[in-house]
Amino acid sequence: MQDERQLILADQNFRDIRPVMGAEIDMAIGSDENDYEIKIRRDQWDDRYKYGNVFYINDTEFGGIIGRKKINTTDSTISLFGRTWRGMLEKKIIRPPTGQDYKKVSGELSVVLDGLIAEHFGDYFVVSRSDTGIFVTDYQFDRYCTLLAGLTKMLKSVGYRLQIRYVQQERGQPGYVELSAVPIEDYSEKIELSQDSRLNFTFDENKNGINHLICLGKGELQDRQVIDLYVQEDGSIGRDLFYTGIREVCGVYENTSAERDELEEKGREKLAKLMNRTIFEMNVEQLKMNVEIGDIIGGRDYGTGMYAAKPIAKKIYRVAGGKTSLEYKVEGDD
Structure with missing residues (x-):
């Protein structure tokens, strides 16, 4: 029986090629990085490590497509790099439909998820058809947000999260990457x-972070667009001043090409990184x-x-x- 964390190489159609033995692995998912490096010793090299082929660890989210190679003659290794499945979602953008200001969706979570994934990836990913019983109505995505950010925010708004896992098939059948909407589990009181x-x-x-961000957009001098964003008592970001006097900590964010809506959106992202x-x-x-x-x-x-x-x-x-x-x-x- 294979190690439950065995790294497998598969072709671009998700058919298994071979287990990856003796490699160094550095694979990150979530937050600010969704990529990997697999370092192969030259004596373990195989010409089947082709662009477009994939790595995966069964029943986990760890995996992705080979997109870059780097040869190091000093230690006789070849490093393979790529985006994880989550990282691929990060490179798709949710655009407002023609003639509309925002992209909006309604329906049961799995159905909505399936529609958005199919729109950007066709049938490359498989979306679980499990009925969550949870619906969104006219959910409004941020303008030109990434597919990953949009899905994460939408699901979180109803207490759900995005689950990604690779499903390995038996008897030479191709595997697949499954995406699904599942409830967020709170283990903080149990663990x-x-x-x-x-x-x-x-x-x-x-506790020394920025709590008032002055966002400067298009325009010159007194005609310049200015938006003030403030951290609220509960940690959210709003337009009303909360921290004053010695407790107010200011910063400036400039984006001279941004219109007002984009300026506020990008400003909120910036403040989220600078705040406590x-x-x-x-x-x-x-x-x-x-x-x-x-x-x-x-x-x-x-x-x-x-x-x-x-x-x-x-x-x-x-x-x-x-x-x-x-x-x-x-x-x-x-």
């Missing part, structure tokens, strides 16, 4: 990671946790009292020097 968990973790709590935040990183390999991007877990440091209950933002799978690790990164605005 609290701390010193008692006997694992290493890092807390990075920033708590980052909690841990390696939970030994806990065998079955948590996915979007699910919520809690972490506590008893010495300082720092606590975070945040969604999983990133997962990083690595194999190096014969050692395997799976890291989870939890990052949220505080």
Whole structure:
């Protein structure tokens, strides 16, 4: 029986070619990176590592298409790079229909998801037909947002998340990448990671972030477009001033080519990166946790009292020097 985390090489039609042995793997999904590097020793090289072929780990989201090769004669390795399945969604844009200001959708989540994926990828991905029983009505996407950002935000608005997994078939049948809408699980009250968990973790709590962003768009001098964005008490971003006096921390964002709607959209994205935040990183390999991007877990440091209950933002799978690790990164605005 194959290792449950065995990396497999398949052709562009998802038919298995061979297990990948002895490679170094660095594969990240979620947050600000959705890509991978697979480093193959020259003595393990195979001419079937072709552009368009895919790597995958069965029943996980870890995988993607080969899109770049790099040869290193110093250590006699060939590195293969590519976007993960999630990364492919990041390179598609949701455009407003002709004559409309925004793209809007209505319907049951699986049906809506299927329509959007088919619009951008045809039948490359398979969308689960499971009926979630959850509907959206005239959901409005941000203008020209990525497909990944749009789907994530839409699903989160109703307490759901995007699940991606590779499904390996038997007897030489091609596998497939399945996308589905599933409920967000909140494990923060069931699982609290701390010193008692006997694992290493890092807390990075920033209370020195920007809470008032002045966004400058098109125009000159007094005719220049200006939008003020403010962090609210609950961590959301709005147009009303909340922090004042010594507690107000200002910053400036310039986008001289942006119209007003785009200026505000990009400004909100910028402020979300600059505001107060708590980052909690841990390696939970030994806990065998079955948590996915979007699910919520809690972490506590008893010495300082720092606590975070945040969604999983990133997962990083690595194999190096014969050692395997799976890291989870939890990052949220505080």
